[in-house]
Amino acid sequence: MKELIIATRKSALALWQSEFIKESLQKEHKNLKITLEGFKTKGDVLLDSPLAKIGGKGLFTKELEESMLRNEAQIAVHSLKDVPSFFPKGLVLAAVSKREAVNDAMLSMEFQSLASLPKGARVGTTSLRRKMQLLLLRPDLNIISLRGNVNSRIQKLKNKEFEAIILARAGINRLNLDKEVNFIYDFSLEEMIPAASQGALGIESIDEAELLGLLKCLDDEATRIETHIERQFIETLEGGCQVPIGINASLKEDKIKIRAILGLPDASEILKDELVILKKDYENAGLNLANKLISKGAKELLKKAEAML
Structure with a gap:
């Protein structure tokens, strides 16, 4: 194989993830030409409703999978937590790369921790899992649905639409977002249990032996075991x-x-x-x-x- 096309969403985080996998592959396969092809998914377009109401995780993967089935790309890089358990015929989960931080984090311009948020504070998250666990810790909070890419979410925080927002620590680390806000509070796993596969990247590919052999270098055993249990x-x-x-x-x-x-x-x-x-x-x-x-x-x-x- 001389050329490889990676199907990717166009958000900053998705592009970072695809570039990261491209660089990792390039180190192992120096003569391989790797390019990125950007696609817009339904999850990127339908921003008005909570994910739970409009179809869930597959909204971020379907268009990328269809591009591979049309042979317009050979692999797609996903946040593994966005990947459904079942794959279309002809596609497989080829590799799971080494995991980033798994925990959730609270970002705020004014408040250092969850405990310091005022009563009735507006906290933004689209995740029902996060909402449930936040209300377990602080039943007085006003949890408001927050969609959009990471940068637009942070802008809403800066615009004072929220006292705090919740993001995965992995995304904060990957995009160096620490400097964008004044305070970041990391939840412990005792306080907030993450989503299945949070912090891990899944490489989905066409089910071809040569391609799977080429991608093997990306697989991390510990992450594969952990995410197997969670999924x-x-x-x-x-x-x-x-x-x-x-x-x-x-x-x-x-x-x-x-x-x-x-x-x-x-x-x-x-x-x-x-x-x-x-x-x-x-x-x-x-x-x-x-x-x-x-x-x-x-x-x-x-x-x-x-x-x-």
């Missing part, structure tokens, strides 16, 4: 971003700590659990934890959550 958990529960679910697996040496939470967007009902397993037992860990929560009424609770949208 299996979501798949077993049949939950996407239409319902509030947090799941995080953290591999250290030969042990994996898994934290999970799900419930209603208003935090009036939740289920929460965690467990520690050995690395060798990871294959069905997401399935087992999901089934444990299902036995406690998780599916009924998620149906109730969906009815609240």
Whole structure:
């Protein structure tokens, strides 16, 4: 293979991610010509409604997948948390690159921490998962839906439309956004459990042996194991971003700590659990934890959550 085209969204974060993967590939395959092809997805266009109401994660991947199926590109780079569990025929998850920070963070121009926000403060996030966990910590907050790319969200914060907004720490790090705001408060995993695969990049590609061999250098074993558990958990529960679910697996040496939470967007009902397993037992860990929560009424609770949208 002499030439590779990467299908990418045109947002600053998506372009950073695609450029990062391009550079990583170029180091390993110096003679390979790699170019980026930009596409606008439905998720980039439909900014008026919360994701949960307009179709969820697939809105950010469909156009990129169609470009690969038309042979206009060979791979696409995604935030893995935006990638549904099932892939169209002919496409596969070829690699999962080394994970960035997994946690969520609160950005503010005036307030240093969640505790310092005034009563009734306006906090922007489009995520039902974040909304639920924020209300668990601070039931008095006014959580308002916030769509748009990272830069437009920060501009709304600067325009005083919000006292604080919530973003993934990974995106803040990748785009060097620390200098854009006065205060960033990092949530611990005890305070806020992240979305499945948060901080990880997924490389989706055409299912061809030569191409898959070329992309193998991008795969990170620890991240692949962690995100396998998290994605299996979501798949077993049949939950996407239409319902509030947090799941995080953290591999250290030969042990994996898994934290999970799900419930209603208003935090009036939740289920929460965690467990520690050995690395060798990871294959069905997401399935087992999901089934444990299902036995406690998780599916009924998620149906109730969906009815609240």
